[in-house]
């Protein structure tokens with residue numbers, strides 16, 4: 391429980407007519423009361439909850455600082471669960487600082503990052519997963535991410551974890567019962583093994599789409615790689631519709647990784663131009679090439695650009711082969727410079743890839759078609775993310791740790807079973823799960839075991 395009353399500016403800095411300040415805590419009403427002058431003449435501390443009032447924030451000497459609206463909400467029916475006053479004021483950075491300083495003089499303290507949401511978790515208004523969903527929601531880079539974040543905010547992931555929690559609690563119950571009735575030859579080990587297996591399958595299902603979920607969360611990353619002078623930067627510029635990257639006939643023009651993004655079909659696409667791949671002694675270029683490989687690895691989609699105005703050397707072919715062998719399911723082979731095609735065989739095939747495309751960044755032939763191919767591929771990638779929530783790294787780490795603990799338990803359930811040891815590991819696994827939702831369940835776990843499984847003692 392937060393003993394301080396906190397204040398912060400909740401809307402982003404920048405241009406816009408209105409800004410929102412939030413004050414939350416047990417003293418919110420009495421603090422704002424000292425600096426509020428309502429046009430109705432009423433005292434802020436005496437007004438009904440969940441009402442809006444016109445007025446001014448005033449200085450200690452009654453001087454009007456800004457004309458505002460006060461939104462008065464008494465807890466627990468508020469986001470944080472505490473008494474909350476929100477002030478909509480005019481959006482000017484100096485004015486906002488002035489108003490916050492005034493509210494601080496009246497007894498509030500500046501809020502820490504995320505403190506309102508944290509207070510909401512501490513007051514059990516939302517669980518940790520929902521708090522994380524708020525963050526996801528704010529930063530969603532695609533319509534899908536937004537949808538998943540909203541689902542998660544409504545508790546989709548919390549519900550999934552509650553199912554897992556229940557499964558573990560049932561296994562604990564079976565374990566305790568087996569232990570208790572050891573002498574009476576009651577054996578639940580078969581059931582326990584089955585349930586551990588079923589739980590492991592559920593975890594695998596939850597984890598399955600993690601990679602695609604990152605794509606949904608951050609938008610799609612499309613890396614352009616290929617030999618020097620293949621026309622990667624030209625293609626990059628053609629795809630983003632701007633002359634962003636430098637294009638020259640000098641091999642090795644691009645050395646740094648260049649990114650440009652835009653929203654396309656409800657998804658944020660980031661194109662990444664990279665340094666051309668070749669053997670070089672230039673240490674700057676070497677570093678650039680190293681980064682190109684890195685980008686190919688990190689990308690959701692690779693556009694492998696092949697220069698068809700000349701024939702590749704054997705060494706270059708090897709590089710293309712290596713990339714395609716490594717990433718056949720995320721690479722589109724783009725034959726560029728088809729306006730200057732040296733001979734048909736310059737349209738090399740290197741092995742399996744997602745699609746092949748022929749373009750000319752000079753005449754723009756094929757660019758629109760390539761764009762459509764990329765779009766269809768992105769749609770397919772996104773369609774694979776069929777689960778209604780977004781796992782973050784924290785979730786993934788804890789789920790993996792939970793999974794490993796269950797694997798240990800599964801091993802312990804083979805042969806002669808030491809039920810006490812198994813029970814210990816099960817509770818350990820449960821604590822990992824509750825770390826995910828941010829709630830402590832040891833007490834609750836015991837309640838559940840007692841209610842569902844204790845054989846009438």
Ligand SMILES: Nc1nc2c(ncn2[C@@H]2O[C@H](COP(=O)(O)OP(=O)(O)OP(=O)(O)O)[C@@H](O)[C@H]2O)c(=O)[nH]1
Nearest residue numbers: 619620621622623624639642643644666727751752
């Ligand atoms: N004829 C023709 N020339 C092209 C085409 N695309 C690019 N070029 C030319 O090829 C040269 C290299 O183009 P860039 O886009 O700089 O190639 P790059 O792959 O980024 O090269 P590096 O950054 O050096 O690795 C330039 O002279 C471009 O004008 C094309 O479709 N047709």
Ligand SMILES: [Mg+2]
Nearest residue numbers: 622623643644
């Ligand atoms: Mg370039």
